[in-house]
Amino acid sequence: MSKHHSLWEKLNERQQATLTAIYRADQSAEADQKQAWYRGSTRVPAAVWRNLPYYFEPTSHETLLHRLLRKANVVDPGLGSTLRVLEGHNLIQCNYYQSELMSIKLTPTGRAVARGFLGADSPKKRGKGQLTGLQWSALVTAYQAGTEGIDSGASLGQYAGFSWQWTWLRLLDYHGTDNGLVKEVGYWKNSLHFYKLVITEAGIEFYRQQWEQYRALYPDINAPKPD
Numbered sequence: 001m002s003k004h005h006s007l008w009e010k011l012n013e014r015q016q017a018t019l020t021a022i023y024r025a026d027q028s029a030e031a032d033q034k035q036a037w038y039r040g041s042t043r044v045p046a047a048v049w050r051n052l053p054y055y056f057e058p059t060s061h062e063t064l065l066h067r068l069l070r071k072a073n074v075v076d077p078g079l080g081s082t083l084r085v086l087e088g089h090n091l092i093q094c095n096y097y098q099s100e101l102m103s104i105k106l107t108p109t110g111r112a113v114a115r116g117f118l119g120a121d122s123p124k125k126r127g128k129g130q131l132t133g134l135q136w137s138a139l140v141t142a143y144q145a146g147t148e149g150i151d152s153g154a155s156l157g158q159y160a161g162f163s164w165q166w167t168w169l170r171l172l173d174y175h176g177t178d179n180g181l182v183k184e185v186g187y188w189k190n191s192l193h194f195y196k197l198v199i200t201e202a203g204i205e206f207y208r209q210q211w212e213q214y215r216a217l218y219p220d221i222n223a224p225k226p227d
Contacts (some may be wrong), residue, residue, distance in 0.1 A: 004094045004113045007089055014074060016117075016220060018082050019091060021068040023114035024107040025052050026066060027134070031163035053094065065104060068161040088089070108202045117220055131216045135170050138162040142171070142182050142199040142224045143207045149185060149196035159197045168197065177202040 006057040011019065029049050052065045062070075069218050074082060083104070086092045093112030097102045106114075118133035131139065141160045142150060150159045162168060172180040181203035186195050199207075215223055 002116075004109075004116050007091070007109070007113050008117050010089065011085070014078075015082055015085055017072045018069065019070045019086055019110060020118065020220075021074070021120065021161075022052065022065065022092060022104055022106050023111065024087075024134070025065040025068050026050060026111065027166070028161055028163050031166055048177065053103050055100060057189070062162055063140055071160075075104045089103075094106045122219050129175060130217075131170070131214070132167075133221060134162060134167050134199045135223050136214050136218055136223070138167045139171055139181055139199070139203060139207060140221060142197060143226075144224065145199070147198065149198035151194065151196045172213070174202075174206075177206075 003162065007015065015034070029052060033046075033049050053063045054065050054069075056063045056066060066075065067077070080101075083092065083094050083101075087094060089109075090107055091113060093105045093107070094101060094109060138160065141162070152159050159168060169183065171182045172184070177210045179200050179202060181200060182197050183200050184195055185198050186193060188194075204226075211223060211226050214221075
């Protein structure tokens, strides 16, 4: 058993869910930086953008990290003790101001532990057409959302906290399908135009047919049994 595997096994389900949410926010920030760099923007030091904002004013937009932790059902009075456990294993670093949690940074060890158990390895290590753990987790989210779809919210393209470039595009352009496993749909609300991602019929069929295989491949991803 590798040291990263051993560390993951030491965490309980709540701690694993917390680390997973932080990892998703970290990867989303990384994808945003790569896209900005491709567009010619000035490169921002990793020490800056990897410091993931948690705190937000009640009148401002919820931060991505807070939203992902909230959706993981860990934003409660027990969050502090959960974060202390992760810090104790050198998986994260928390930054406080007058006892208020301001931001969280994933350590290299934390990134390696999460990556190993979410299947985000090099593509050449996977079978042809096989989804990574993050891609499967994103498809699970789309399946659960059903026809209501997933709104992008304040973070354009980062639907449900998953990277557009590294996760959703793979599902949108999945080989062997005419319309992908998910599709982007535009709609109007209060005279404003928004977008959401909705699972396609091919995506639903893929989920139903591949559920057992991916449940065995990524047992730590909570994927409900299809109807």
